[in-house]
Amino acid sequence: MNLNIIALAAACSLMFIFSSCASQDIPQDKVPSVVVNTFAKAYPTVTLVEWQKHEQGFEAEFDSDTTELTVLVDNSGTIVQTKRDLMVAELPEAIQHTLNLNYKDKKVDDVEIVEKAGQAFYQVELDAMWRDTKLVFDEAGEEQQNLNYWE
Amino acid sequence: MKLLNHTLSYLAAILFVVITGWSALLYYSLLDEIYDSLDDGLGNYKLLIMQRAAADSTILQRSSFGENNYAIKPIAGPKVFRVTDVYSDTAMFMVNEQDFEPVRMLKTVFRHNGNFYELRVINSMVETDDLVEDLLVSIFWLYLGLIAIILVLNNFLLKKTWQPFYRLVQQLRDFRLEKQHQIKYEETRVEEFQVLHDAVSKLIQNSTDTYQSQKQFIENASHELQTPLAISLNKLELLLEESNLTEEQLRLLAGAVNNLERMKRLNKSLLLLSKIENRQFQVEEEVNINQVIKTLLDDFSDQAEYKGLAVTLVEEGDCRVRMNPDLASVLLTNLLKNAIVHNHQEGFVEVTVSRDKLVVANSGKTSALNEQRMFSRFQQDSPSEASTGLGLPIVKAIANLYRFQVKYSFTGKHILTLSFHPPHQ
Numbered sequence: 127m128n129l130n131i132i133a134l135a136a137a138c139s140l141m142f143i144f145s146s147c148a149s150q151d152i153p154q155d156k157v158p159s160v161v162v163n164t165f166a167k168a169y170p171t172v173t174l175v176e177w178q179k180h181e182q183g184f185e186a187e188f189d190s191d192t193t194e195l196t197v198l199v200d201n202s203g204t205i206v207q208t209k210r211d212l213m214v215a216e217l218p219e220a221i222q223h224t225l226n227l228n229y230k231d232k233k234v235d236d237v238e239i240v241e242k243a244g245q246a247f248y249q250v251e252l253d254a255m256w257r258d259t260k261l262v263f264d265e266a267g268e269e270q271q272n273l274n275y276w277e
Numbered sequence: 278m279k280l281l282n283h284t285l286s287y288l289a290a291i292l293f294v295v296i297t298g299w300s301a302l303l304y305y306s307l308l309d310e311i312y313d314s315l316d317d318g319l320g321n322y323k324l325l326i327m328q329r330a331a332a333d334s335t336i337l338q339r340s341s342f343g344e345n346n347y348a349i350k351p352i353a354g355p356k357v358f359r360v361t362d363v364y365s366d367t368a369m370f371m372v373n374e375q376d377f378e379p380v381r382m383l384k385t386v387f388r389h390n391g392n393f394y395e396l397r398v399i400n401s402m403v404e405t406d407d408l409v410e411d412l413l414v415s416i417f418w419l420y421l422g423l424i425a426i427i428l429v430l431n432n433f434l435l436k437k438t439w440q441p442f443y444r445l446v447q448q449l450r451d452f453r454l455e456k457q458h459q460i461k462y463e464e465t466r467v468e469e470f471q472v473l474h475d476a477v478s479k480l481i482q483n484s485t486d487t488y489q490s491q492k493q494f495i496e497n498a499s500h501e502l503q504t505p506l507a508i509s510l511n512k513l514e515l516l517l518e519e520s521n522l523t524e525e526q527l528r529l530l531a532g533a534v535n536n537l538e539r540m541k542r543l544n545k546s547l548l549l550l551s552k553i554e555n556r557q558f559q560v561e562e563e564v565n566i567n568q569v570i571k572t573l574l575d576d577f578s579d580q581a582e583y584k585g586l587a588v589t590l591v592e593e594g595d596c597r598v599r600m601n602p603d604l605a606s607v608l609l610t611n612l613l614k615n616a617i618v619h620n621h622q623e624g625f626v627e628v629t630v631s632r633d634k635l636v637v638a639n640s641g642k643t644s645a646l647n648e649q650r651m652f653s654r655f656q657q658d659s660p661s662e663a664s665t666g667l668g669l670p671i672v673k674a675i676a677n678l679y680r681f682q683v684k685y686s687f688t689g690k691h692i693l694t695l696s697f698h699p700p701h702q
Binding site for chain 2: 154155156157158159160162163164166167170201202203204
């Protein structure tokens with residue numbers, strides 16, 4: 127009984143720490159109308175949306191079929207970029223080739239496609255013993271050092 | 278108020294609180310649900326209008342509501358980016374009702390081709406005052422209905438449950454120790470009634486046993502004591518008739534006879550007292566007090582004459598009392614006898630009968646007597662051979678039995694007042 131409570135308390139406090147580290151969830155009625163309406167026009171069928179504050183504007187996170195999508199809308203109501211989860215197998219040949227060459231000993235973990243200003247980029251997370259490596263590629267399989275990995 | 282309805286009054290109060298609380302909750306949850314669905318509808322409507330604006334930019338010019346449920350106007354400035362979707366209650370003039378009716382309004386801002394527009398969407402809404410009124414009325418009826426149902430339940434169904442209790446009370450009301458009828462206990466599965474039945478039957482059993490043994494003793498005593506007394510007296514009288522007795526022997530024998538006679542009287546009086554207190558005089562009829570007094574005065578006339586007493590009877594009214602006739606005659610006999618015996622030579626006795634009172638006044642000692650001692654047993658002021666000291670106690674016992682009032686007062690003469698119908702206190 128007591129142990130359960132302690133475990134629960136520990137879990138709660140951990141959750142709290144992590145959630146406060148991550149960017150803050152905010153309710154939809156606190157998000158500016160311009161942002162909400164832009165998103166609603168772009169994705170009219172989506173009902174369950176989680177909004178988060180982002181330094182460039184607001185991120186809307188939702189599930190479409192089985193994949194998770196994230197849309198970044200800036201404060202003036204323009205869609206900046208979108209992000210979608212991918213299977214490893216869906217990565218372009220070029221990128222898979224690069225990974226096999228340079229990161230042979232590392233396990234590919236998370237793969238995402240980011241669309242920004244008509245271009246597509248691929249984000250890959252590699253699992254290692256100590257720290258995960260996060261990489262960004264363009265469609266040609268070139269690593270983009272100057273682009274930030276979109277968390 | 279019956280126990281059943283007593284609990285009902287509590288229940289009514291509790292129900293009132295509960296139903297009031299519940300109806301408040303119901304009202305708010307209903308309202309919440311209504312707002313929820315209205316706001317969902319408005320949100321959907323907003324989306325449709327924005328999609329239409331994207332296809333047909335003419336509607337961007339609709340700056341007033343008119344026949345539509347929306348209005349659009351261009352806005353600019355930094356505040357555009359701060360506006361969030363706001364749902365609000367407001368009122369609009371409705372043509373069909375010719376009155377301001379409540380509407381729900383959604384105010385939002387959207388972007389179209391780089392310009393910003395404020396969009397207001399409305400939907401007519403439930404009139405909350407009507408809703409409250411309807412709710413109140415229906416809840417009031419619900420409350421009344423519940424109370425009525427409980428009342429009906431109590432007074433028809435639960436009455437049956439309480440039947441054993443009511444029947445027992447009825448029987449207890451009619452129960453008399455001296456009448457040996459049995460109490461019938463109903464079969465019941467209710468534990469409290471079973472406990473009550475047990476308690477009552479134990480109590481009655483104990484009382485009946487005590488009563489029976491006392492009665493038994495009195496009957497035995499009266500029978501068994503009378504016989505040896507009578508035989509002894511008889512033998513002594515025979516002895517007295519012997520002619521060869523000396524003066525001294527005669528004197529001793531006379532003393533013995535007198536004491537035996539006194540014992541006989543004592544025995545009789547004591548038994549009478551016990552019988553009175555045990556309520557063994559069941560028969561009651563209407564006794565004409567005037568008549569009894571006249572008869573008794575006739576009987577005592579010799580004794581009164583012998584003492585030279587002036588006896589007067591004043592009849593102010595016709596006195597009739599419902600009581601046991603034997604006890605009536607014992608009561609009056611003792612009163613009159615008391616007045617005659619405790620009197621001096623050439624004294625007087627005045628008897629006054631009115632409608633519900635009998636007053637016996639007589640001359641005697643020149644000082645007042647102690648009323649407390651007068652009515653207790655064997656507390657004679659003047660011990661005499663003739664009296665047992667039980668006369669007035671018997672009067673008191675009979676008076677107590679019928680709830681008559683006996684009072685003694687002294688105004689130069691000794692007055693005993695017997696009120697047959699004392700005022701209720």
